[in-house]
Amino acid sequence: MRLKSISIENFRNHRHLEFEPGQHITNIFGCNGSGKTTILEAIHYCALTKGFSGNSDKDCLMFGEEMFTIRSSFESDQGSNTRVVVSYASPREKRIMVNDQELPTFSKHIGLIPCVTFTPGELVIITGGPAERRRFMDTAICQYDRKYLSDLMQYRRVLQQRNALLSSFNDHSTTETSMEVLTEQLITHAVEIVMARERFISSFSMMLNEAYRWQPEGTVSEITYQSSLHHGEKQLSKEQMQAIFREKYRAIKKQEMLRRQTGAGPHRDDLQFYLNGREIRKYASQGQQRAFLVAMKMTMHTYLYEKAEEMPISLLDDLFSELDEKVSSNMLESLSSKGQVIITSTEERDGKGITPFSINKYREKTG
Ligand SMILES: Nc1ncnc2c1ncn2[C@@H]1O[C@H](COP(=O)(O)OP(=O)(O)OP(=O)(O)O)[C@@H](O)[C@H]1O
Ligand SMILES: [Mg+2]
DSSP states (O other): OEEEEEEEEEETTEEEEEEOOOSSEEEEEOSTTSSHHHHHHHHHHHHHSSOSSOOOHHHHBOTTOSEEEEEEEEEOTTSOEEEEEEEEETTTEEEEEETTEEOSOGGGGTTTSOEEEEOGGGGHHHHSOHHHHHHHHHHHHHTTOHHHHHHHHHHHHHHHHHHHHHHTOOSOHHHHHHHHHHHHHHHHHHHHHHHHHHHHHHHHHHHHHHHTTTSOTTOOEEEEEEOSSOOOOSSOOHHHHHHHHHHHHHHTHHHHHHHTSOOSSGGGOEEEEEETTEEHHHHSOHHHHHHHHHHHHHHHHHHHHHHHSSOOEEEETTTTTTOOHHHHHHHHHHHTTSSSEEEEESSOOOOTTEEEEEHHHHHHHHO
16 A cells, blocks of 8 residues: 555644655654654545554644544555544544545445554553554454454453442342343453454564564564463463463452452453563663563554555654664665655655655645
């Protein structure tokens, strides 16, 4: 997939901006606050129906304006064109048109324009709490597996009901029966989620070493999935996993009733990241953590490409800060084979085949 052009109106600080990236690496550069991240946000809106920084639609509307519009044109690897128009009018009216047809539900659009992002804020995947790592995993799997999203939603619904029952638990036999029913339902979805996550992490972890080529020779990276319901027994069938989960819930029943909440399950799971056998969060330097995250994003690119059979677009915000020259140029070299890549930085980045886009010069020209 390739972004051919994008036109942005009243979106954050851009009253009007036209941008045509190159085929391969494009470097958007300009001073702090000039609107580099904003361009990536706008592209992300067209690909995945919202921004990547967690800002609401309303936050993205230029101060004092009533409507923003983003018009974009994409070309698939096979050469077919897709026009996406996202508009938002305050207070709540967001519309997305794909090839002049309005989308009734936004979720259908996800996956059509595969996209991989990197933002410095995402370092919390490594340094933050388990919820950040679960979100990374869930967002990744949802981009190619629609059933996963439905299992995740149903799991959350049953979890809520089960927690509500635990908080008002009494000795009635009817409560006991309801509990058993809910636990069984929870296990059904938990098994699907855990299996999908384990499949994802095991191939992702293997691919990661390949993506990590700019590290010194012999560096080994690894990601492991930690389930709160079992201890990494390998190659379990669905039935075996269900039996283990059932046993686990039996074992923690008293504790759950005391604490009045569900004590284990995919909502409590975590990931661990290792570099040469050491946990990254504890031992790696800031730059190494950042480089690891970029490697994860590149791996995501390869992974999504295999799953979607369409080359994802990469949007990499502020990629080079904190990275030394050698790591940065090796990274750029790895990126040169990754299809269309759009990178922001405060200083212009030289390199073979990089298309420059200076916001300052653009503003001088357009006034
Ligand atoms: N709703 C809005 N209306 C107008 N301006 C906004 C709005 N939201 C944010 N801004 C401004 O837009 C400007 C551009 O922000 P952006 O994050 O894109 O800059 P940047 O070029 O990425 O800067 P940096 O180099 O610091 O990362 C900022 O000055 C910000 O205050
Ligand atoms: Mg920025």
